[in-house]
Amino acid sequence: MTGHATGDPGVPVLDRAGEWREDPHTIDRLRADEATGVLVVRERRVPVDDGGLLLVSPADPVLEHTREWALLGRRADGSGLLLALQDPEDDTDADGSWAPRWADLREAMPVVDAFDAELLVVAIALAGWLRDGFCPTCGGIARLRQSGWSRRCENCGREHFPRTDPAIIVAVQSRDGERLLLGANAQWKGRMHSCFAGFVEAGESLEATVHRELAEEAGVRVTDLAYFSSQPWPFPRSLMVGFHATAADEASARGDGEEIIEVRWLTRAEIGTSLAGEGPVALPGTASIAHRLILDWYRR
Numbered sequence: 512m513t514g515h516a517t518g519d520p521g522v523p524v525l526d527r528a529g530e531w532r533e534d535p536h537t538i539d540r541l542r543a544d545e546a547t548g549v550l551v552v553r554e555r556r557v558p559v560d561d562g563g564l565l566l567v568s569p570a571d572p573v574l575e576h577t578r579e580w581a582l583l584g585r586r587a588d589g590s591g592l593l594l595a596l597q598d599p600e601d602d603t604d605a606d607g608s609w610a611p612r613w614a615d616l617r618e619a620m621p622v623v624d625a626f627d628a629e630l631l632v633v634a635i636a637l638a639g640w641l642r643d644g645f646c647p648t649c650g651g652i653a654r655l656r657q658s659g660w661s662r663r664c665e666n667c668g669r670e671h672f673p674r675t676d677p678a679i680i681v682a683v684q685s686r687d688g689e690r691l692l693l694g695a696n697a698q699w700k701g702r703m704h705s706c707f708a709g710f711v712e713a714g715e716s717l718e719a720t721v722h723r724e725l726a727e728e729a730g731v732r733v734t735d736l737a738y739f740s741s742q743p744w745p746f747p748r749s750l751m752v753g754f755h756a757t758a759a760d761e762a763s764a765r766g767d768g769e770e771i772i773e774v775r776w777l778t779r780a781e782i783g784t785s786l787a788g789e790g791p792v793a794l795p796g797t798a799s800i801a802h803r804l805i806l807d808w809y810r811r
């Protein structure tokens with residue numbers, strides 16, 4: 512493990528060392544420092560071992576064919592943390608000298624501590640941005656700057672930054688507070704049920720998105736909208752903003768028949784048994800904000 516949790520939800524545990532980004536020599540300086548930890552990302556996967564993320568030292572031969580470097584942050588002892596983006600076909604470890612277990616975000620989240628969890632999400636989100644070297648305005652080549660946190664187009668001169676797309680996710684309860692409305696998405700097939708979610712559209716507030724998505728997907732109007740928490744979800748670059756809400760017209764709940772094939776009111780007891788893996792529906796995994804929303808409602 513590379514750090515420790517503060518135990519205070521929402522307070523960042525990873526120091527992103529923003530002021531280091533301004534120094535054009537930061538990446539070279541950290542690559543020359545053996546105290547630096549390097550996280551390799553290949554195809555949205557990272558190496559893990561039983562202790563969490565498996566970092567390598569900057570002199571490690573596996574880093575020879577790194578395509579892009581970026582600054583992830585700084586440990587409490589002042590040492591740096593770098594991301595090394597490699598191509599999936601990279602075969603520097605083809606001789607078997609380096610054969611770590613590769614995990615994607617969903618696989619790695621349950622086995623890492625709070626510090627590594629933050630490092631992991633930043634690395635996966637940033638790796639998606641580092642892969643695309645073309646200017647979205649003119650299609651010119653856009654060179655990385657600010658230790659991987661911006662690009663400037665060589666052709667039109669515009670500066671670009673990694674984008675984050677906001678999306679909402681909502682847990683809807685009945686007016687008596689004793690039942691929770693969940694939906695089965697057509698893509699999931701089977702018993703999986705979860706909270707309702709959708710992307711914020713151009714010119715739309717988070718609140719308006721909640722009301723629109725619930726009307727579209729679940730057929731309900733809601734009241735008592737309350738912010739819960741948020742979670743970066745880099746698939747490819749979402750920020751999930753979680754809410755609790757209460758249905759104003761719970762009898763009208765129905766799926767849209769396209770995205771949501773079924774909606775279902777579940778009692779607190781049914782949610783309890785489902786959380787234990789023995790209930791009428793399957794629920795989203797523990798790494799997701801959907802799981803935390805459902806658990807938060809269940810414990811009320």
Ligand SMILES: [Zn+2]
Binds near residue numbers: 667
């Ligand atoms: Zn351009």
